[in-house]
Amino acid sequence: MSILEIIQEPWPWYVAGPLIGLTVPILLIIGNKSFGISSSLRHICAACIPANISFFKYDWKKESWNLFFVLGIFLGGVIAAYFLSNPNDVKITPELSQQLSSYGITDHSGLVPSQLFSWESLSTLRGFIMIVVGGFLVGFGTRYAGGCTSGHAIMGLSNLQWPSLVATICFMIGGFVMSLLILPYILSL
Template sequence: MLEWLLEPWPWYVSGPLIGLTVPILLLLTGRNLGISSSLRHIGAACLPNTKLPYLSKNYNWRAHTRTIVFVVGVLIGGFIGNFLLSAEPGNFVPGFYASPLGVVGLFVGGIMIGFGTRYAGGCTSGHTIMGISALNLGSLIATVFFFVGGLISTWFILPLFIP
């Protein structure tokens, strides 16, 4: 009976379910969907005496605990979905990234993504799901370039590093 839960869901089921999170979140909380801002909240909570203006004492991270709980829920949901609700659990990180070059690639990529997220005013989820739903032109432009960057990385840059 629950076999359908263990199989990958088709796009026409999962896509609308993700899309429905936008109006539900806005109606219930009046807030936008986004994960990238949680790094600031977690940083401010973990480093309360820092001199960094971005994480200063005047910043009230407690007002954003909802976002931190959301991120923890995403991590727990990913774990449950992969290991408990999957007929064949997948690896979170492909084997290539266990090598020294792979670790450097993950580190450099993480810094670039963090910088890009801050520079773009949000992450791919925030812009693509929330921003486009709100008819934000900047989010549409950002999403187009997310895809362009992904295509360039996949077809031209990644083959330089993976034989």
């Protein structure tokens, strides 16, 4: 098996988990930095908006490494999509395929169903709720919670932060409520 084939396949938890976990001590040892993605939006706003808003009045240049980190994630995603993509369909269980088909989602060829996430679906009520309203709620929620799942669940829990434990539990409860109660209703629209 070549290295390219290894990269294209899903990695087992016992490899991916420690690699993600090693991010925390590496960031702390190298530069006393905290891992998190959602704060980069604040840094971009502080750099680009010359407003007199107290939330954006800080030295964002000290956090510019975070912007390069996010840029690296974006470029890595582009490189992976164009050069490392797996041509095979996503493997899902027959039960999930049947459940998705009951909501009219029959295309399982991509990482996300094109019937839900595409420019055409944006003009539908279901697509607008999932893409625009969902994006707003995620963006607002991460700032209101003081960080996203990567900041709280990876960085905060490894530093034994009580607020991060509470936030992570709330993220899990919110995910269960969304997937079991709210998402089926939205998909039936």
